[in-house]
Amino acid sequence: MHNKTITELAKSLRTKEISSVELTQHYLTRIKQYSELNSYISVTERQALAAAKIADEQLQKTDAPLLTGIPIAQKDIFCTEGIKTSCGSKMLDNFIAPYNATVVEKFNQSGAVMLGKLNMDEFAMGSSNETSFYGTVKNPWDNNTVAGGSSGGSAAAVAARLAVATTGTDTGGSIRQPASFCGITGLKPTYGRVSRYGMIAYASSLDQGGVMTRSAEDAAILLQTMAGFDEKDSTSAQEVVPNYSENINQSLKGLKIGLPKEFFSEDLEADIAATILNAVEEYKKLGAEVKEVSMPMLKYAIPAYYVIASAECSANLSRLDGVRYGHRCENPKNLDDLYTRSRGEAFGAEVKRRILMGTYALSAGYYDAYYIKAQKIRRLISEDFKRTLTEVDVLMGPVAPSTAFGIGEKTNDPIQMYLADIYTIAINLAGLPAMSVPAGFVENKPVGLQIIGNYFKEAQLLNVANQYQKVTDWHKKTPEGF
Numbered sequence: 001m002h003n004k005t006i007t008e009l010a011k012s013l014r015t016k017e018i019s020s021v022e023l024t025q026h027y028l029t030r031i032k033q034y035s036e037l038n039s040y041i042s043v044t045e046r047q048a049l050a051a052a053k054i055a056d057e058q059l060q061k062t063d064a065p066l067l068t069g070i071p072i073a074q075k076d077i078f079c080t081e082g083i084k085t086s087c088g089s090k091m092l093d094n095f096i097a098p099y100n101a102t103v104v105e106k107f108n109q110s111g112a113v114m115l116g117k118l119n120m121d122e123f124a125m126g127s128s129n130e131t132s133f134y135g136t137v138k139n140p141w142d143n144n145t146v147a148g149g150s151s152g153g154s155a156a157a158v159a160a161r162l163a164v165a166t167t168g169t170d171t172g173g174s175i176r177q178p179a180s181f182c183g184i185t186g187l188k189p190t191y192g193r194v195s196r197y198g199m200i201a202y203a204s205s206l207d208q209g210g211v212m213t214r215s216a217e218d219a220a221i222l223l224q225t226m227a228g229f230d231e232k233d234s235t236s237a238q239e240v241v242p243n244y245s246e247n248i249n250q251s252l253k254g255l256k257i258g259l260p261k262e263f264f265s266e267d268l269e270a271d272i273a274a275t276i277l278n279a280v281e282e283y284k285k286l287g288a289e290v291k292e293v294s295m296p297m298l299k300y301a302i303p304a305y306y307v308i309a310s311a312e313c314s315a316n317l318s319r320l321d322g323v324r325y326g327h328r329c330e331n332p333k334n335l336d337d338l339y340t341r342s343r344g345e346a347f348g349a350e351v352k353r354r355i356l357m358g359t360y361a362l363s364a365g366y367y368d369a370y371y372i373k374a375q376k377i378r379r380l381i382s383e384d385f386k387r388t389l390t391e392v393d394v395l396m397g398p399v400a401p402s403t404a405f406g407i408g409e410k411t412n413d414p415i416q417m418y419l420a421d422i423y424t425i426a427i428n429l430a431g432l433p434a435m436s437v438p439a440g441f442v443e444n445k446p447v448g449l450q451i452i453g454n455y456f457k458e459a460q461l462l463n464v465a466n467q468y469q470k471v472t473d474w475h476k477k478t479p480e481g482f
Contacts, residue, residue: 101198148178173424180448
């Protein structure tokens with residue numbers, strides 16, 4: 001049952017082969033059975049079963065949406081009314097959201113059943129899900145390795161079949177990298193395609209909600225529900241949302257694929273490079289044309305990203321001061337003591353590090369030297385992508401320079417941790433859509449192929465991914481024991 005796609009499950013629900021209550025209970029049982037993965041922060045069993053019962057009633061009608069009765073789970077960065085929304089932090093361990101994020105509201109309206117809230121790096125700051133206040137998420141393929149971050153809980157839940165599909169957010173690779181590490185399909189849409197209202201901000205000009213599924217076909221269904229303009233979000237794009245599922249069966253003959261030579265540098269492990277190039281060969285068989293391209297500004301992406309992201313997180317997290325909501329220290333002596341101890345006690349080391357970096361970059365005397373310069377580099381990176389995407393239809397390359405690394409392997413070396421996102425962060429700086437698609441294994445660990453498209457061309461990306469998945473079965477592989 002848990003190996004079926006959304007379309008297959010929707011058919012089973014409508015033919016009464018199974019009820020949504022039975023399906024939801026099946027997943028709730030699996031979540032308890034594999035709790036050692038630590039993929040969930042909160043399991044909303046009572047609410048899920050109540051929603052499933054309502055879904056079964058809705059399924060009696062012929063116009064019930066496709067997702068009606070399908071069990072999904074939300075990354076714990078999306079506000080959920082009456083349910084804890086922690087962002088993986090002690091700071092918000094006691095925060096019960098008073099409203100739903102737009103993404104959550106859209107899934108509720110579609111009839112989907114929410115199983116719970118998924119584990120994540122604290123305030124989405126991390127590449128391994130080791131900064132979470134609730135502990136590290138384990139990779140279902142190898143429990144001694146990380147699931148990736150920040151959406152590690154979302155990726156692990158899909159890989160281990162603890163939810164049919166999940167939501168994630170991507171600020172610098174936080175959907176694509178864990179999707180690659182866990183062998184699933186992850187899509188980061190164009191900035192502005194999915195509403196950020198009710199999605200707790202890390203870096204407002206970079207954050208974007210997206211989907212994590214087993215296949216491109218399932219990703220198309222989920223994105224159809226999530227995408228669209230939202231008047232509550234000033235950065236939401238007023239772009240028409242196409243029917244993604246109708247556009248995933250187009251021929252790839254004549255598709256122009258660009259391989260950025262900067263992606264195949266000495267930083268990339270040889271076995272991963274070979275796996276990616278093997279995937280590209282499959283595209284050639286499907287009729288695609290491949291050429292090498294160059295984007296020289298990509299080498300500046302990491303320093304530019306960490307200045308901009310840290311500056312924005314410094315501003316966004318300043319609201320968490322122990323006064324209005326969130327953690328509050330006991331018996332503060334005065335206002336200064338309240339601020340200092342509340343934030344000192346509740347924020348983890350990585351969050352503190354990025355707040356300090358961002359505050360420094362925004363301070364008098366350094367703003368022009370760091371923040372403004374980083375924004376100028378960001379513009380040059382965007383122009384690199386725009387120029388290259390006039391020559392080719394999509395870009396392809398690795399998602400990460402390695403497969404999933406060991407738990408604790410990089411926690412004492414922040415620079416090495418930051419380099420885990422070397423191939424993903426430039427896409428966020430440019431605001432482009434990108435996917436991670438399972439493309440093989442290296443030493444029994446999944447490897448993801450990254451596909452980058454032009455602005456608001458998610459339909460094309462999904463089609464490119466789906467055609468590959470029709471001729472390969474990497475996305476169907478399941479971790480042993482699950």
